Amino acid sequence: MATSSGSSSGMDGAPAPTPDEIDELARRAQAGDRDALEDLLAAVRPRTLNVCRGVLPHLADAEDACQEALLNVAGKIGSWGGRGRFTTWMHVVAVNSARSTYRRMKNQAVASDVLPAERPDPRTTSVIAGTRLDLLEAMETLEREHPQMVEPLLLRDVYGMAYDDIAGLLGLPTGTVKAQIHHGRKLVRPMLRGDG
Known part of the structure; x- marks a missing residue:
């Protein structure tokens, strides 16, 4: 996949795909191209994780939400209308997945009565432990x-x-x-x- 020379690098050192390239992968994935879907999910994973970390500061929680978001992206890719950037649509899916993960974890914490007396630092503490x-x-x-x-x-x-x-x-x-x-x-x- 060709990218512009000004692109940043991905986790594996390869140049990160441009927004146009991500949109093209999304269109191909919508059309049923499984390889394009795999490439798309790999391309948007870092951004998805960052979105989830904005909602869930504890890395393990954010990674759970990211995984859920990527599953939702794969399952709901047909609902991307193509009016805007795929990454904008994906952003909303990721926010909703992070919020869903937060609710689930909060309910689990309340159900198991894991509520500490002291307030932990929310930047470093899982929502399971309470924030x-x-x-x-x-x-x-x-x-x-x-x-x-x-x-x-x-x-x-x-x-x-x-x-x-x-x-x-x-x-x-x-x-x-x-x-x-x-x-x-x-x-x-x-x-x-x-x-x-």
Whole structure:
């Protein structure tokens, strides 16, 4: 696979595929090319892991979520509409997988009564061991009350995506996306404040 000379290298030292090359692999994978699907999953794995680490700071947890995300990408590749970059669509799949992993692990921790008295450092501690009330828990609350606001808010404030990119990905007008994000921020902000 040819890449531009300005591309960064992948984990194995080979040049990382360009966004156009990833989109082409995705189109071929959608058409049933199994080799293209394998190449695509290998190409997006580092990015998927980074997305998952943004939600789950403990590496082992993020790797579990990454694996789930890659399985979801493979199983749902037909739902990528091709309107935007494949990596943008994959980003949402990865965020949702990380959040799903977080919920599952949190439920397991509560079910097994593994809740420590002290609050561990969330950058180095698995959510199984318990973390402070953080953005993910605020997102869980927001999702119950205003589910349409969660995805735009995460994509903008956690992952820094542009409003226009979010609007294109979600098929919404940019003004609607901005309004959802603004309102979501107002609802989430109080949940992130007073944890002594």
